[in-house]
Amino acid sequence: MKQVLLIFTLLIFGISYSQTAPIFENDTLITSTGFKVYEGLDLKIGTGSMNDGDFKFIRTNASSLFNYTSNTGYQGLANQANSFKRSNSGLTFKVKKIMPRGNKKNGFVYYAKIGSGLMNYEVDLENAIRSGEVIVPDEFLPKEKSQHINSETKYDRLKKIKELKDSGVLSEEEFQKEKDKIMAEK
Known part of the structure; x- marks a missing residue:
């Protein structure tokens, strides 16, 4: 019985996870929010998410001749040298x-190659969209994952409203109505 319950739980969580994972088919990437990215698409660049305004999720292509590599980083900031400029x-x-990039076992990260x-x-598409480094139509913006907020x-x-009731600003009836x-609300 425990095995059946475990398998059922894994299937439920597996199905719900796969619905939000990016899908790559027929040379088109469908991001976790449903935005479609393909060769020839014009990507509108937003604002950089690093403290200095440079881009964290858009950087020099790893195979580029201009890619900076170092064991110690660039002035102590490993990602800074290759970041897309503000x-x-x-x-x-x-x-x-x-x-x-990646594999079936560990998952994939999808990048769009841009430049001139x-x-x-x-462009690390999922993170660039989430951080506002790539601008997408409102219907493709990430939804809040947590209802904890x-x-x-x-x-x-x-x-x-409890404090307002306790201080005498709200009556018991007004408090109950507001409560x-x-x-x-959902």
Whole structure:
């Protein structure tokens, strides 16, 4: 019985996970949010997510002649030397190629190769979309994964109305009405 329950649980979680994993088929990547990326697509660049405004998830292509490699990093910042510069914010680049990296056992990360001339960059698509480094239509923006944030907000609001009731600002009836509204939210 325990084995059946374990298999059933794994199937349920496996199915729900696979629905949000990126899918690569027929030279098109469908990201976890449903955004389709393919060769020739114009990718609109957002703003860099590193402290200095440079891009964390768009960097010099690993096979590029211009890729900086070091055991110690660039001025102590390993990713900094190869990052896409903040001056590229707001520009549009054509996708040259979709590059999956990884394997079935450990999973894949999908990169889009962009650039002009000799300088090519790779875009970690999932993270670039999530961080706003790549701009996608609103319907393809990541949804909040955790309702914990909403729960905290809900309980914070309950605490506030309780304090208002305790201080005499709200009557018991007003408090109950507000409490019921908050508790009914999803």
